[in-house]
Amino acid sequence: AYITENTDEWTKFSADFEYFSEETPEYINVIISAGDYFGGADAVGEGNSLVVDDVRLVYDNxxxxxxxxxxxxxxxxxxxxxxxxxxxxxxxxxxxxxxxxxxxxxxxxxxxxxxxxxxxxxxxxxxxxxxxxxxxxxxxxxxxxxxxxxxxxxxxxxxxxxxxxxxxxxxxxxxxxxxxxxxxxxxxxxxxxxxxxxTNPVTSGITDITVDNSNAPVEFYNLQGVRVNADNLTPGIYVRRQGSQVSKVLVK
CATH class of the missing domain: 2.40.128.350 (Lipocalin)
Known part of the structure; x- marks a missing residue:
């Protein structure tokens, strides 16, 4: 990404990253230079200067x-x-x-x-x-x-x-x-x-009592925490709760 104009005032500049694979990068090396950084000493123009402030890496996803x-x-x-x-x-x-x-x-x-x-x-x-x-x-x-x-x-x-x-x-x-x-x-x-x-329901501090959840009603919640009708679940991930037992389920 190149800056081609000269200015005496602060100017906002942005550059997009292009991904060439589906892999998630572990590191990103960002170089900001007042000249051709990879061109060697002969490519650096005399008198070039660049002042940079407020650099941010922004994810839109x-x-x-x-x-x-x-x-x-x-x-x-x-x-x-x-x-x-x-x-x-x-x-x-x-x-x-x-x-x-x-x-x-x-x-x-x-x-x-x-x-x-x-x-x-x-x-x-x-x-x-x-x-x-x-x-x-x-x-x-x-x-x-x-x-x-x-x-x-x-x-x-x-x-x-x-x-x-x-x-x-x-x-x-x-x-x-x-x-x-x-x-x-x-x-x-x-x-x-x-x-x-x-992410786990708060239960009694008494741990030596076995609770029978088999007769407890089954409730489903979406990932926004909203209770949904068990008969109308669309494909996705839900939180299933029956009594004191909670689990995540995948509906296909």
């Missing part, structure tokens, strides 16, 4: 730039549910989170269609989005940490501070999403809403 994890939310808030000692608003509610890489060690975290409660009476808040989340990796485990202030929810009626912490190992995600409703009329210090997300 959504499948490349984001990862989605289907799992379950547990939501607790004492202020909004004072009759429940645990303040439970939703337990094992199907949901999907999205991780969108934005840099070598950063990403955007997204929890679409966040709601307080279940069913038709749920309080729809909107998308929980936290940008510039720090990502560190070690021994196959990705650790996430990020904060956003004054996130607008429920058509800008709610302001919230959101803190994201958690890990992803393979396709197993375990996240905590603390939402502080800062302009809440229920609490001058802000109403805390504690949210956990896991």
């Amino acid at each position: 959504e499948e490349v730039k984001s990862e989605k994890y289907a799992g379950y939310l547990n939501i607790y808030c004492k202020d909004l549910n004072p009759d429940d000692p645990e303040g439970t608003l939703a337990k094992n509610s199907a949901a999907t989170i999205e991780i969108i890489p934005t840099g070598e060690n950063t990403c955007t975290f997204k929890l679409p269609n966040f709601a307080l409660g279940d069913g038709d009476g749920a309080m729809q808040l909107g998308d929980i989005v936290v940008e510039n989340v720090t990502v560190t990796g070690k021994d196959g485990v990705k650790t996430f940490s990020g904060v956003t202030k004054d996130l607008k929810l429920m058509s800008d009626m709610i302001l919230a501070d959101v803190t994201i912490k958690g890990t992803i190992t393979g396709d197993v995600a375990d996240m905590t999403i603390d939402v502080i409703w800062t302009n809440s009329p229920l609490n001058e210090e802000g109403t805390p809403i504690y949210v956990t997300f896991t």
Whole structure:
């Protein structure tokens, strides 16, 4: 890709990468030069100069730039549910989170269609989005940490501070999403809403009891966390839940 014009002002320039095989590259070596870099010393023009800033590698393919994890939310808030000692608003509610890489060690975290409660009476808040989340990796485990202030929810009626912490190992995600409703009329210090997300349903801490799931109803959810009719499944990947047993199934 060549820059042929001269300018004294900042000028945006972009160049497309052309892939010659179906292989995914492990490395990309980008060279930006004020002359013919591969032409040798004789090809460098006298007085050439090039100042470069804000270099970005941009992927247009959504499948490349984001990862989605289907799992379950547990939501607790004492202020909004004072009759429940645990303040439970939703337990094992199907949901999907999205991780969108934005840099070598950063990403955007997204929890679409966040709601307080279940069913038709749920309080729809909107998308929980936290940008510039720090990502560190070690021994196959990705650790996430990020904060956003004054996130607008429920058509800008709610302001919230959101803190994201958690890990992803393979396709197993375990996240905590603390939402502080800062302009809440229920609490001058802000109403805390504690949210956990896991790709496995939260079960009792008692592990020596065998649960018979054979008579439990079977439920199917798409990868966006929306429950779908088992009799009308189109080809694709779904989350199958029966009692405490959860699995992914492929419908052809």
